[in-house]
Amino acid sequence: MSDALLAWYDVHARDMPWRVSPADRAAGICPDPYRIWMSEVMLQQTTVAAVRDYFHRFTARWPTVRDLADAPDEQVMGEWAGLGYYARARNLLKCARVVANDYDGQFPDTYDALLTLPGVGPYTAAAIASIAFDRPETVLDGNVERVMARLFDIHDPLPASKAQLKARAAELTPQLRPGDYAQAVMDLGATICTPKSPACGICPLRDPCVARQAGTAPELPKKTPKKPKPTRYGHVYLAQRADGAWLLERRPDKGLLGGMLGWPGSDWNDAPQPSPPFMAEWQALSSEVRHTFTHFHLILTVHSAELPDHMTPNALQILDKHDFRPSDLPTVMRKAYDLWRGQ
DNA sequence: CACTCGTGGCC
DNA sequence: TGGCCAAGAGT
Numbered sequence: 001m002s003d004a005l006l007a008w009y010d011v012h013a014r015d016m017p018w019r020v021s022p023a024d025r026a027a028g029i030c031p032d033p034y035r036i037w038m039s040e041v042m043l044q045q046t047t048v049a050a051v052r053d054y055f056h057r058f059t060a061r062w063p064t065v066r067d068l069a070d071a072p073d074e075q076v077m078g079e080w081a082g083l084g085y086y087a088r089a090r091n092l093l094k095c096a097r098v099v100a101n102d103y104d105g106q107f108p109d110t111y112d113a114l115l116t117l118p119g120v121g122p123y124t125a126a127a128i129a130s131i132a133f134d135r136p137e138t139v140l141d142g143n144v145e146r147v148m149a150r151l152f153d154i155h156d157p158l159p160a161s162k163a164q165l166k167a168r169a170a171e172l173t174p175q176l177r178p179g180d181y182a183q184a185v186m187d188l189g190a191t192i193c194t195p196k197s198p199a200c201g202i203c204p205l206r207d208p209c210v211a212r213q214a215g216t217a218p219e220l221p222k223k224t225p226k227k228p229k230p231t232r233y234g235h236v237y238l239a240q241r242a243d244g245a246w247l248l249e250r251r252p253d254k255g256l257l258g259g260m261l262g263w264p265g266s267d268w269n270d271a272p273q274p275s276p277p278f279m280a281e282w283q284a285l286s287s288e289v290r291h292t293f294t295h296f297h298l299i300l301t302v303h304s305a306e307l308p309d310h311m312t313p314n315a316l317q318i319l320d321k322h323d324f325r326p327s328d329l330p331t332v333m334r335k336a337y338d339l340w341r342g343q
Numbered sequence: 344c345a346c347t348c349g350t351g352g353c354c
Numbered sequence: 355t356g357g358c359c360a361a362g363a364g365t
Contacts, residue, residue, distance in 0.1 A: 043361040050351065050360085084349025087364075121363045141361045159344085186361055195359065196354085226358090227346095256348065292356090294348055331350060 001151075001208055002174040002181055008204035009184035014191070016048060017055055022180050031179075033107040033132040034065045037095075040127045041088055041119055048190070054083050065107070068093070069100035074250070077259050078328035086330065090259050091119025109133040131179035138170040139182040143189025149221035150193060153210035157222040165221075193217075231297040235274050236265035236289075236333070237282065238340050239307035244321030247277060247307050256293070262333045264316055268298060277313045280305035285343050291332040302336045 010022045018039035020031045038058060042051040057079060062068040068076070073093060080089035095118045099107055107128065108114055114125035126137035145158060148165045156164065174181050192199045200212045211217040239247040249264045251257050266272040276282050282303040289300035312318055326337050 040361065045349085045360055045362055047351080047360050082350075084351090085362085087348065088362090091363080119363070123362055127361070139361080142359085143361065183361090190361080229357090258348090292350085294350090295346080 001205065002172050004204045005184045005188065006174075006177060006181060009180055009187060012187065012191070013180075013183070014048075014187055017052065019183070025177075025180065031132050033109075033128060035059060036128055036132040037065075037107060037120075037124075038092075040124045040131075041092055042083065044088060044124070045085060046083065050083065054080070064105070065096050066100050066105050068096040073259070074261075078261070078325065081260065081328050082331055082334070084331075086258055086260055088119055090253060094118040095120065107132070109135070111135065111137045127182060130182045134177075134179055136173055136175050136178040138166065138173045139186070140166045140169055141186060143186045143193070144169050146195065146221055147185055147189050147193045147205075150198070150211035150217045151205060151209050153214050153216060153220070155216070155220070155222055157224045159224070161221070227295075229292070229296050231299065232268045232270065233299050233301070234266050234268035234272050235276075235301045235303060236263040236336050237276050238263055238302065238304045238336065239277065239280070240304075241307040241309065241318070245307070245318050246321075246324045247313070247316055248319055248324070249316045257330050257332070260330045260333075261328050262330065263336055264313075265300075268296075274303075276303065276305075277316060278308075278311060280308075285339055287339065287343075289332065289335045289339055291335060293332075298332065300332070300336060302339050304340055 013019070013022055018035045020029050039051065039055055042054055061079065062071055071093070076093050077086070077089055080086060098117060099105060109129070111125050111129045114120050114128050115122065120128070123139060123141050126139045129135040129137040130139060140162070145162070145165050148154065148168045149161070152168055154161060154164060188204070192203045196218065198217050200206055200209070200217055203209065206212055209217070211220055247264065248261050251260050251262050253259045264277040266275045282305045285302040285304065289302060291298045291300070326334050329337060
């Protein structure tokens with residue numbers, strides 16, 4: 001079965017900036033573990049389309065793991081802004097420094113060693129080991145879970161069925177070309193064996209696929225139902241000085257938007273207490289920011305005022321007009337800025 | 344195991 | 355338009 005998939009991949013492999021094509025790989029070209037690691041971390045719960053530009057900017061700015069390890073935290077967090085799941089960026093930097101300092105700048109080449117690195121879990125360790133180092137490790141991501149559930153018509157819901165799906169995936173992992181095979185399954189899941197209306201008619205695995213025969217492919221994999229998202233509220237405060245400087249805060253590393261730049265503001269809950277960073281005649285903007293996170297909706301009231309000269313409220317920072325880049329902000333904070341700019 | 348943790352595209 | 359979904363990890 002893996003042979004049919006590899007044959008399909010040889011023809012249909014998608015072009016990605018971090019990928020070595022099957023033809024190039026056959027010619028002896030090896031992937032750069034740094035670029036494989038970078039792409040796999042960026043691709044966690046994130047689409048290829050969203051990752052492309054970020055990958056280009058990161059690798060252009062920091063071509064090697066040592067360059068990244070030497071980068072200041074705020075530059076890396078700013079470059080990651082907008083991509084989401086910011087713990088990935090903090091762990092990316094931690095991991096780069098571990099590789100630079102403890103591994104002489106060379107990524108470890110086994111699953112077990114990779115698994116110890118910050119931000120590298122079971123999926124990413126297997127992906128790097130197989131793609132960058134040709135080790136027959138089994139990757140299990142959302143794509144592989146879906147392909148296996150359909151191929152073997154497994155109706156037990158995720159995440160409980162994960163071990164079962166992993167066992168099936170392991171049986172199919174070949175000793176030869178394990179990296180191409182891993183990418184082939186994921187490409188198949190992304191382009192043919194899609195969550196909705198899978199293209200079974202042109203699938204290289206259509207013959208052995210049990211769910212296709214049973215007609216159950218589109219409804220697999222089953223998943224346990226999710227909890228509804230509550231709505232929370234909050235206030236943010238945009239203060240600009242006459243010379244154009246802005247008042248911002250660096251959020252603590254733990255928790256939501258950890259380590260990112262943001263506007264000072266209230267807690268986010270059912271009925272937040274307004275908490276302006278200094279006394280002034282704050283003006284509430286006429287419309288609000290609406291944003292949805294993984295597990296709640298947020299409605300932000302945006303306030304603005306002029307920042308007096310020579311004032312730096314405790315634990316906050318002033319960014320000069322030319323040092324403030326809206327692109328350094330996480331999206332919810334950039335939405336507040338966009339709203340202010342448009343009023 | 345269950346929960347936290349972003350964002351944009353899709354229908 | 356609101357829920358679903360995406361190459362998951364950490365706690």
